[in-house]
Amino acid sequence: xxxxxxxxxxxxxxxxxxxxxxxxxxxxxxxxxxxxxxxxxxxxxxxxxxxxxxxxxxxxxxxxxxxxxxxxxxxxxxxxxxxxxxxxxxxxxxxxxxxxxxxxxxxxxxxxxxxxxxxxxxxxxxxxxxxxxxxxxxxxxxxxxxxxxxxxxxxxxxxxxxxxxxxxxxxxxxxxxxxxxxxxxxxxxxxxxxxxxxxxxxxxxxxxxxxxxxxxxxxxxxxxxxxxxxxxxxxxxxxxxxxxxxxxxxxxxxxxxxxxxxxxxxxxxxxxxxxxxxxxxxxxxxxxxxxxxxxxxxxxxxxxxxxxxxxxx
Amino acid sequence: xxxxxxxxxxxxxxxxxxxxxxxxxxxxxxxxxxxxxxxxxxxxxxxxxxxxxxxxxxxxxxxxxxxxxxxxxxxxxxxxxxxxxxxxxxxxxxxxxxxxxxxxxxxxxxxxxxxxxxxxxxxxxxxxxxxxxxxxxxxxxxxxxxxxxxxxxxxxxxxxxxxxxxxxxxxxxxxxxxxxxxxxxxxxxxxxxxxxxxxxxxxxxxxxxxxxxxxxxxxxxxxxxxxxxxxxxxxxxxxxxxxxxxxxxxxxxxxxxxxxxxxxxxxxxxxxxxxxxxxxxxxxxxxxxxxxxxxxxxxxxxxxxxxxxxxxxxxxxxxxxxxxxxxxxxxxxxxxxxxxxxxxxxxxxxxxxxxxxxxxxxxxxxxxxxxxxxxxxxxxxxxxxxxxxxxxxxxxxxxxxxxxxxxxxxxxxxxxxxxxxxxxxxxxxxxxxxxxxxxxxxxxxxxxxxxxxxxxxxxxxxxxxxxxxxxxxxxxxxxxxxxxxxxxxxxxxxxxxxxxxxxxxxxxxx
Numbered sequence: 001x002x003x004x005x006x007x008x009x010x011x012x013x014x015x016x017x018x019x020x021x022x023x024x025x026x027x028x029x030x031x032x033x034x035x036x037x038x039x040x041x042x043x044x045x046x047x048x049x050x051x052x053x054x055x056x057x058x059x060x061x062x063x064x065x066x067x068x069x070x071x072x073x074x075x076x077x078x079x080x081x082x083x084x085x086x087x088x089x090x091x092x093x094x095x096x097x098x099x100x101x102x103x104x105x106x107x108x109x110x111x112x113x114x115x116x117x118x119x120x121x122x123x124x125x126x127x128x129x130x131x132x133x134x135x136x137x138x139x140x141x142x143x144x145x146x147x148x149x150x151x152x153x154x155x156x157x158x159x160x161x162x163x164x165x166x167x168x169x170x171x172x173x174x175x176x177x178x179x180x181x182x183x184x185x186x187x188x189x190x191x192x193x194x195x196x197x198x199x200x201x202x203x204x205x206x207x208x209x210x211x212x213x214x215x216x217x218x219x220x221x222x223x224x225x226x227x228x229x230x231x232x233x234x235x236x237x238x239x240x241x242x243x244x245x246x247x248x249x250x251x252x253x254x255x256x257x258x259x260x261x262x263x264x265x266x267x268x269x270x271x272x273x274x275x276x277x278x279x280x281x282x283x284x285x286x287x288x289x290x291x292x293x294x295x296x297x298x299x300x301x302x303x304x305x306x307x308x309x310x311x312x313x
Numbered sequence: 314x315x316x317x318x319x320x321x322x323x324x325x326x327x328x329x330x331x332x333x334x335x336x337x338x339x340x341x342x343x344x345x346x347x348x349x350x351x352x353x354x355x356x357x358x359x360x361x362x363x364x365x366x367x368x369x370x371x372x373x374x375x376x377x378x379x380x381x382x383x384x385x386x387x388x389x390x391x392x393x394x395x396x397x398x399x400x401x402x403x404x405x406x407x408x409x410x411x412x413x414x415x416x417x418x419x420x421x422x423x424x425x426x427x428x429x430x431x432x433x434x435x436x437x438x439x440x441x442x443x444x445x446x447x448x449x450x451x452x453x454x455x456x457x458x459x460x461x462x463x464x465x466x467x468x469x470x471x472x473x474x475x476x477x478x479x480x481x482x483x484x485x486x487x488x489x490x491x492x493x494x495x496x497x498x499x500x501x502x503x504x505x506x507x508x509x510x511x512x513x514x515x516x517x518x519x520x521x522x523x524x525x526x527x528x529x530x531x532x533x534x535x536x537x538x539x540x541x542x543x544x545x546x547x548x549x550x551x552x553x554x555x556x557x558x559x560x561x562x563x564x565x566x567x568x569x570x571x572x573x574x575x576x577x578x579x580x581x582x583x584x585x586x587x588x589x590x591x592x593x594x595x596x597x598x599x600x601x602x603x604x605x606x607x608x609x610x611x612x613x614x615x616x617x618x619x620x621x622x623x624x625x626x627x628x629x630x631x632x633x634x635x636x637x638x639x640x641x642x643x644x645x646x647x648x649x650x651x652x653x654x655x656x657x658x659x660x661x662x663x664x665x666x667x668x669x670x671x672x673x674x675x676x677x678x679x680x681x682x683x684x685x686x687x688x689x690x691x692x693x694x695x696x697x698x699x700x701x702x703x704x705x706x707x708x709x710x711x712x713x714x715x716x717x718x719x720x721x722x723x724x725x726x727x728x729x730x731x732x733x734x735x736x737x738x739x740x741x742x743x744x745x746x747x748x749x750x751x752x753x754x755x756x757x758x759x760x761x762x763x764x765x766x767x768x769x770x771x772x773x774x775x776x777x778x779x780x781x782x783x784x785x786x787x788x789x790x791x792x793x794x795x796x797x798x799x800x801x802x803x804x805x806x807x808x809x810x811x812x813x814x815x816x817x818x819x820x821x822x823x
Contacts, residue, residue, distance in 0.1 A: 011574070054409035056573035072572075075322070078411035085405040098332055105325025106410040108318075 002030040002053060002153060002187075007062035009048055009209070023048060023209045025062070030187060030202075032152075035179065037196035037203035037217075038189035039297055041306050045209045046189040047086060050155050053187070054083035066153065079107065082151040084142050086158040092131040096124065096141050100148070107149040115148035118174060122167070135162035143171055147178045154179075156188045160195060172199060197293040205300055212300055217293070224254075224291040224299070225274040227265040230284040239263075249277045254299040266291070266299045322412055327420035331428075334393040337386065338428040344383035345436035351376035352440040356447035376440075383436070384466040387429050388491045391474040392484060394421045397576075399484045404573040414569040422561070425471055433467045454547065461550035468557035469528030470495055475564035479571065480585035482578040486624065490589060493620075497596035499528055504599040509652050512603070513731070514660030515714070517765045528553050579624040587640075590620040594644045602648065606732040610645065617641040649732070656728045657716060664711055664766070671754035671762035672700040678753045679706055681782070683775060684746070691775075693782045693789040703752050707766060709781065710750045714768045727769075746770050748778065 009023040023045045030036045038046045051057050053064055055071040055078050063070060069077040091099060096119060104110040119126055122140045130138055139162050146154050154175075160168050176199075179186055190196055196203055197217065204214030213220065236242045239256045242263060246253050252268035267274050271288040278286055291299070355372035392399070397407035397417075407417065437460045444456035470491070477490040511518060571581065580586035597616040601609035621637035655661055677698045683691035698706075716724050751765040770778070782789050790798065 051405065051409075051573060054405075056405055056408040058572055058574075073413055075319075075411040075413050075416065078409065081409065081411075083405065083409040085402065087402045087405070091406070094332065098329075102329035105329045106322065106412060 001032055001067060002028075002185075003063075003065045004028040004030075004049070004053070005063050005065075007049075007052060007059045007064060009045070009052065009057065010060045023052075023059075023206075026206070026209070026211045027062075028204060028211065028214055030153075030185065032185055033179075033183050034201045035176075035186045035188065035199055037200035038187060038206070039193065039196060039203055039293075040189075040206040041208075041301055044206045046206060047157050049206070050083060050085075050157050050187065050189065054078070054081055054155060056083070079109075080152040081155060082107070082146040082149045082153070083155040084146050084157060084159050086161065093129060095127050095129050096144075097126045099130075099141065099145055100126075103145050103149055107151065109150035111148050111150055114150070114178075115144055118144040118147060121174065122170070136164060136167060139163055140167065140171065143175070147175065150182060150184075152184055154184060154186045156186065158189060158191070160188075160190060160192070168195075193292075193294040193297055203293070205297065207301055207304055207306060212304070220296060221290050221293070222270050223268060224296050225267050225269055225271050226289045226291055226295070227263075227267060227274055227278060228285075228287045228289070229263045229265065229278060229281070230261050230286075231263060231281055232284055233281065236281065245281065246278070249280060251277050254303045266295075319413075319416055323416050323420045323423065326410075326412055326417065327423045327427075330394060330420060331424055333396065334390055334424060334428055337390045337393055338432075340389070341383055341386050341429055342432055344379050344386060345432045348376055348379040348383050349436040349439045351379060353443045356443050380436075380463050381466065383433055384463075384470045385492070385495075387425070387467065387471045388474050388488060390425060390429055391471075391478045391491070392487045394424055395478045395487070398478060398568075398571055399482055399487055399576060401573070401576050404576045408573050414571070415565075418565050418568050422565075425475075429471060430467060434464055437463050458546040458550065461554075462546055465528055465550040465553035465557070468554045469499075472557035472560035472564065473498065475561055476567070479564045479567035480580060480582050480589075482575045482581050486579045493593045494589060495528075497592045500596045500600060501592070504596070504603060508599055508603040509648070509655050510660040510663050513652055513655040514664040515767045516660065516664060517763075517767075519761075519763045528557070586624070590617055590624075590637075591640060591644055593617075593620060594641060595648065598645060598648045602652070602732075606734075609648075613645060614641055617644065652732070653725070653728050656731065657724050659711070659714070659717070664714075668700055668704055668707070668752070668764065669754075669762060671756075672703060672752070674754065675699045676755045677703045678755060679703060680751050681710075681778075682749045682751075683778075684749065691779070691789065691791055693779075693787050695787045707750065707752060707764075709778075710748060710766055710768055713748065713770050713774050713778070715771075746772060746775055748775070 005027055007023055007026045011022055026045075026049065038049065040046045048057070052059050053066075053071065055073065058072045065071065066077045066080050071077045071081070091102075094102070096115075100110075100112065100115055104112070116126070119141070122144065124133075124137055124140060124144075130141065133141065139159065143156070143159060146156070160171065163171060172195075175186065178184065188196070188199065200217060202214070202216045203220065205212040215223070231242070236245060239258060242265070243253050243256045246256075246265065246267065251274065253265060254268060255264075255266040257264045265278075269277070271290065275286055275288050351372050355376060358372065396403040398404070410417075412420075440463070441456060441460040444451070444459070445453055448456055473495040474491040477494055478487045481487045481490055567582065575581040580589065594613050594617040598609045598613035601612050617640060618634075618637055621633065621640070625633055659665060675697070677700065678694070678696045679698065680692065680694040683693075695702075695706075716727060719727070747767055747769045749765065749767045751763060753760045754762040779789055
């Protein structure tokens with residue numbers, strides 16, 4: 001289990017760059033044997049959190065433990081983690097075989113046969129330099145290395161970037177097979193929410209260094225509802241009045257929009273709970289629909305002023 | 314068991330890393346082969362003449378240059394091994410590997426030993442063995458000393474490179490800082506001694522830095538004010554190696570503090586960011602001060618600004634320039650104040666130091682030239698003097714130096730005048746009257762050591778000095794008398810040569 005307790009990261013103390021994201025008191029638990037998705041806006045702190053989990057950065061505050069051991073500068077804890085960052089520019093002078101030697105030296109459980117079988121499956125040569133590989137091919141190589149390292153936890157930062165849809169599907173299958181066979185856990189960050197929704201058991205959303213939510217995906221999806229109402233009451237014609245009314249009924253409203261007589265409301269509640277609460281408004285028609293992960297992402301961040309199209313108005 | 318696992322990790326990691334530095338290894342190997350080869354050729358060709366006899370030989374110069382180049386090439390090896398310290402992508406990979414900082418450092422240190430220290434030391438051992446075989450006229454201690462000095466160079470450059478790379482987070486800084494830092498450390502003691510101590514106390518001695526002063530060897534010039542003969546270098550070289558090993562340990566402490574956060578920062582530690590430009594600027598100021606104070610002011614400023622500006626990756630603010638200027642002015646002020654202290658104390662007491670052991674033989678000469686407005690108008694000399702006689706004469710001339718009795722403001726004016734002329738300009742220091750005493754320790758074939766003192770005197774002091782010299786029985790001549798004597802001696806020599814060559818010519822004709 002990976003435990004992140006009250007972790008803060010303040011880059012301004014250690015670098016001059018003020019554009020770097022910071023983390024503010026993030027607490028998170030990643031259980032064993034799960035696939036965990038990291039969601040967040042650009043520069044929210046997903047990669048920073050992964051680097052902290054890999055022991056690349058020491059946290060400014062708080063602690064990160066892997067199976068009870070602190071990860072920073074601790075080889076015993078790091079043996080359980082393999083981190084794939086979001087770049088593919090390193091080791092371009094190496095061949096996959098050279099990299100196998102490199103990682104084999106560091107990870108005691110590294111499996112040559114698994115590496116070779118994955119490389120064979122993705123039809124990549126072992127003796128050509130990575131400089132001659134495309135971005136997707138480099139990604140496949142690094143993922144193969146990560147899987148062959150046989151660590152308990154895999155951290156993939158934007159790992160599927162650059163892969164074509166067919167290869168993406170194949171790699172995902174290889175990864176899930178590996179996770180099942182080795183009872184390993186995967187933490188993956190991606191901007192492709194469909195992918196996260198398809199692959200992950202749990203997810204968390206981070207924005208400007210602050211944790212917005214973290215839960216398993218079913219609970220998450222069940223916790224957000226899109227209501228479509230037809231309300232004749234003229235007193236509620238104004239969106240802001242309707243929002244206030246709904247809030248007074250105990251609903252956390254993320255967004256209210258009107259399309260003719262139909263009012264579309266996004267609330268943080270289950271479908272039945274939301275329908276029960278709006279029934280007091282005596283709507284002519286009411287329908288509740290679960291949000292997709294992408295809609296949850298957009299509405300949560302818009303509610304925090306991110307990605308809002310207000311400036312176009 | 315844990316130690317064994319750690320050792321395995323270090324071994325495997327260093328094996329994997331070795332791919333990063335193959336090109337550098339080839340370069341080092343070539344330089345080491347050339348270095349050893351040039352020494353061997355020199356010893357075979359000039360072995361009978363002895364090491365000092367072959368000193369200026371071209372092969373030996375090439376051997377020295379390639380040896381220095383092989384030592385300095387460690388600067389190129391470090392960035393290849395420590396990529397995680399300046400490249401974010403490598404930092405992500407290497408800092409996330411299951412290795413502790415100590416294990417990573419040991420693995421890299423092993424590669425430095427394998428790819429730099431070992432080939433270099435093997436080349437020097439080859440030089441040592443060939444030297445002991447072929448240099449029949451040269452004492453073994455001299456050959457051992459040369460080998461040890463060369464070995465101390467490689468330890469020094471690697472230690473400085475490790476310190477610098479542990480303190481820098483950008484590739485450019487990882488390369489130029491060891492070069493400048495190493496040069497500054499090497500040059501400062503030598504130039505301090507020659508410029509601020511000897512020259513400002515108006516003393517000139519035989520310059521025995523005939524080898525390239527790389528590393529801490531220059532410090533021995535301050536510690537050991539005697540001559541710098543090779544047999545005396547064994548201890549210095551061993552000390553230099555030990556100091557370098559200490560620096561490598563310090564580099565390890567600094568490396569342990571590094572993580573992914575500091576990647577991209579030119580200077581990671583504030584202390585290094587302050588010490589580095591100051592040290593380089595001091596070196597530039599002291600070097601140029603030997604020749605021209607104005608140049609030292611200009612080039613010192615340029616050096617400080619260049620380092621301060623180039624190490625700023627963000628937009629340069631007026632505040633940064635102001636801090637740079639304050640730093641530079643502090644450096645310049647420190648040198649000027651130290652120089653003034655040296656000026657009024659006779660090189661911090663150097664002028665009062667006893668003569669080196671070369672003068673113990675008792676076959677010492679002196680000559681005194683008296684100048685007025687830079688024209689010589691009197692000459693005195695003495696030969697075959699004992700060390701105590703020479704020292705007594707030295708003390709007499711030194712005591713004439715007015716700066717020991719002058720007021721602070723008078724000394725300040727004299728110092729300012731001296732600085733404008735250039736610290737190293739010991740001769741012709743004043744447009745008034747001055748006395749130049751040169752003492753020579755004579756060897757069997759050549760002068761072994763020279764120590765000269767220039768003092769500005771008054772006409773009264775001049776008369777007093779002439780009287781003293783005459784009283785002691787030394788020959789004192791006026792300029793015209795001396796010139797006439799020199800001409801006469803020259804003509805006699807010519808005649809002797811003609812007489813000697815005459816019969817030979819006849820024989821040849823016959």
